[in-house]
Amino acid sequence: MPRQTAPTYTTRPLDESTWDDFAALVEANNGIWGGCWCLGFHPEPFGTAEDNRVAKREHVRRGSVHQILVFDEDRCVGWCQYGEPAELPEIKNRKAYEKALTDLPDWRIGCLFTGSRHREKGVARAAVAGALDAIRAAGGGLVEAYPEQTAGREPQRGAYFHTGPEDLFAEFGFERDRQIAKWRWVMRARV
Numbered sequence: 001m002p003r004q005t006a007p008t009y010t011t012r013p014l015d016e017s018t019w020d021d022f023a024a025l026v027e028a029n030n031g032i033w034g035g036c037w038c039l040g041f042h043p044e045p046f047g048t049a050e051d052n053r054v055a056k057r058e059h060v061r062r063g064s065v066h067q068i069l070v071f072d073e074d075r076c077v078g079w080c081q082y083g084e085p086a087e088l089p090e091i092k093n094r095k096a097y098e099k100a101l102t103d104l105p106d107w108r109i110g111c112l113f114t115g116s117r118h119r120e121k122g123v124a125r126a127a128v129a130g131a132l133d134a135i136r137a138a139g140g141g142l143v144e145a146y147p148e149q150t151a152g153r154e155p156q157r158g159a160y161f162h163t164g165p166e167d168l169f170a171e172f173g174f175e176r177d178r179q180i181a182k183w184r185w186v187m188r189a190r191v
C-alpha cells in the first residue's frame with residue numbers, strides 16, 4: 001500500500017505570493033544542482049546560477065510557468081513543474097523522444113524536487129497530486145511524465161531522479177508508453 005501523504009502538507013502554485021518560499025527552498029539546497037533554479041525543461045538555456053534565478057523570477061512575474069509548491073505548515077519543502085509542451089519544450093532525451101513521437105500530450109510533468117532533509121516522507125507524492133489537481137481544474141487531458149525506472153536496477157539515491165521515480169507515477173495511474181533512455185520512460189495518463 002502506498003504510504004499516505006502526511007496530513008500537514010498543503011500545495012500552492014508558485015506565483016508572486018509564493019516566490020520567497022520557493023527561493024528559500026532553492027537557497028537552502030545550494031541553488032539546486034549548484035544553481036539550476038529548476039530551469040530544466042524551460043525554453044531558455046542554462047546560464048550562471050544568477051542568470052537562472054533571474055530567468056525563473058521573470059517567468060513567475062509573467063505567469064509563464066506552472067509549478068506546484070508543497071508546504072509542511074509554513075515551510076516550502078518541495079516543488080513540481082507541469083505545463084503545456086510549448087512551456088516545457090526542453091525535455092530530457094529529446095532526440096529519442098521525438099524519434100517515435102506521434103502525438104504531443106496536452107500537459108507535461110517535468111522535474112520534481114524535495115528538499116534534501118525532507119525526502120522519503122511523501123512530499124513528491126503531494127506535489128504530483130497537486131499538479132494533477134491543477135491540471136484537472138484547467139480542463140484535464142493527456143498528461144505525460146518522464147520518470148526513471150526503479151525495478152530491475154540497483155537502489156538509487158533520490159538525488160538522481162530529477163523526473164521522479166516510475167513507481168510514483170504508476171500510483172497515479174500513469175502507464176508506460178515508450179522508453180527514451182536506458183532507465184527513462186515516457187509514461188502517460190488521462191485526467
Ligand SMILES: CC(C)(COP(=O)(O)OP(=O)(O)OC[C@H]1O[C@@H](n2cnc3c(N)ncnc32)[C@H](O)[C@@H]1OP(=O)(O)O)[C@@H](O)C(=O)NCCC(=O)NCCS
Nearest residue numbers: 003111113114119120121122123124125158159161167168
Ligand atoms: C526524487 C524525489 C523528488 C523524491 O521525492 P520524495 O519526496 O522523497 O518522494 P516521496 O517520499 O513522495 O516518495 C513517493 C514514492 O516515490 C518512490 N521513491 C521515492 N524516492 C525513491 C528512491 N530513491 N528510489 C526508489 N523509489 C523512490 C517510492 O515509490 C515512494 O513511495 P514509498 O515511500 O511509499 O515507497 C527526491 O528524491 C528529489 O528531490 N531528488 C532530487 C531530484 C532533483 O535534483 N531535482 C531537481 C530538478 S533538476
